[in-house]
Amino acid sequence: MIKIAKFGGSSVADAEHFKKIKAIVxxxxxxRFVVVSACGRRFKGDTKVTDLLYLVSAHVKYHVSCEDLLKDIGQRYFDIADELELTYPIREEFAAFAERASTGGYSTEELVSRGEYFTARLMAEYLGLPFLDASKVIAFHHDGTLSMRRTTELVEEYSQQAGFVMPGFYGATREGQIKLLDRGGGDISGSILAKCLGADLYENWTDVSGFFSADPRIVPEAQPIARVTYEELRELSYMGASVLHEEAVFPVREAGIPLVIKNTNAPQDPGTIISETADEGAAEPIITGVAGKSGFVAINxxxxxxxxxxxxxxxxxxxxERYNVSVEHMPTGVDRFGAVVQKEDVNDSLYSLVADIQKEVEPLEIEVVEGLALIATVGRNLRGRAGISGHLFGMLGQAGVSVRMISQSCDEINIIIGVDEKDFELAIRTIYRAFSDENGIVKVADLDEPSTIDLGLASLTK
Incomplete structure (x- = not known):
């Protein structure tokens, strides 16, 4: 059996976290195959090594001294090596890196990639596994796009090893030019490796025990989700429930490999399993989760x-389309439609965009509604069940939340509403509590009666 274990920045922040990883491995x-990010925050107010390296690059670009920044970064690695009594010559290697970096000898992408590189070098020695540089196996085209075919061929060359530690986030072109994945790309690196090796499971280790059914900062009683489908994950991630990079799911989903989110600080917690389908016959929650975000504008x-x-x-x-603005949702009527867009996408062009719509279609009226928040109630068990929407909107009405927009996907796995931003957190708490008990546990759907939901309200059943 092969498990790919990817550890995020918070999991490799210091020597104590290295010890936790060794115990897990x-x-x-x-x-046997481990992927690591660059060292993350050690405490509140700390700065990730990746962010510090981007800052170094900016200092170099504008001819500002980055000596103190490089000293701080280096000391992070020296402290880990000293406490774990590692023999890798980190001081010498980092000194050579710092000298070249301070004189502009690196591209921004190569400079930033050294955060993962040095972390992986130390982790490989500590775990007693070979180090495999991502530049040897994660292949990019010259335009910066990933070459999955060539990556698969290169990974297969190393797949016979007993295991290895690989840095995430970067790869290289045939010419050896370092290229970065998107921020959070370490998750993608682990997913690519899992697909190429035909892994049985991709473990993504972070600082939370999986996906929660709602943001615990808004709903303190929210519980971890035991199992979620890739389809549901996509819906929740889009609405802000981000624990791993969105693009990380595609390689493993295509390969049919389940993914599990685990907590480095609490490895005994079951975490959240993400797979193509849920367990048949298992007790199923009415809803999988509630997520949302603010900052939307509706142009009606x-x-x-x-x-x-x-x-x-x-x-x-x-x-x-001309303004390169993505329309997120589009509620319609007989002679009217609304285009819901992210405010940040139209910050500098809203009035020009509206004027061009006026010129293009000569409408009867255009109304701009700002200050909207969108909230998605997501669940595979919403399909074909009577009473769900009625209960949801009834509870929102009792809480005094005015619903400004309603949308539901054709596959019936979500109900999306728009509310005023001032009602955002109240609406999320209300929806979550509408489908959970007094302990915050989401109620279970009756799988034997697919057209009914027992919410304790007989009037809601057919």
Missing amino acids: DADPAR VARDRTKPRIGFMRRALSVF
Whole structure:
């Protein structure tokens, strides 16, 4: 059995976390392939090594001294090596790196990648595993896009080893030019490795015990989700429930490899298993989770009934395309539609965009509604069940939350509402508590009666 164990920045922050990782890896012989991020925050107010390296790059670009920054970064690694009594010549290696970095000898991408590189070098020695530089196996095209075919071929060359430690976040072109994945790309590196090795499980180790059914900062009683499908994960991640990089799920999903989110600080916790389907026959929650985010704008466009209906919406939407603005949701009526967009996407162009819509379709009216928050109630057990929406909206009404927009996907795994930003947290708490008991445990759906949900309200059943 092969398990890919990827440890995020918070899991490799200092020597104490290195010790926790060793205990985790030693506890299971299947954990032979390890991927690590750069050292993360050690405490509140601390700075990630990756952020410090980006700052070094900016200092070099503007000819500002980065000596103190490099000293701080180096000391992070020296402290780990000293406490764990490692023999890797980190002081000499880092001194050579710092000298070249301070004189502009690296591209930004190569400079930043050294955070993962040095972390992995120390981790490899501490775990007693070979070090494999990601630049040897994670292959990029010259334009910065990943070459999955060539990466698979290169990984297979090393797959016969008993295991290795590989830095995440970067790879290289055929010419040896270092390229970075997106921020959080260490998760993607682990997922790519899992697919290429045909792993049985991809473990993503972080500082939380999986996905929670709601943000614990808003709903203190929210519980970890035991199992979530990739489809549900996509919906929750889009709405801000981010524990791992969104792109990290695609390689393992394509390969049919389950992914589990685990807590480095509490390895005994079961975490959250993410797979293509849920366990058949298992007790299923009514909802999987509630997530949301604020910062949306709705642009509502009403058709002048003297104008043709055909092509009206297409021509209006073409304006958003010209402005490179993604329309997130689009509630519609007979002669009216709303385009919900992220405020940050139209901060500098909102009035020009509205003016161009006016010119393009000559609408009866255009209304701009700012200060919107979107909230998604997500669950595979929402499909075909009577009473869910009625209960949800009834509870929101009792709480005094005005619903400004309603949308549901055609596969019925989510219900999305728009509310005023001032009602954002109240709405999330209300929805979560509408489907959970007094202990915060989400109620279980009756799988034998797919068209009913027992919420303690007989009037909600067919």
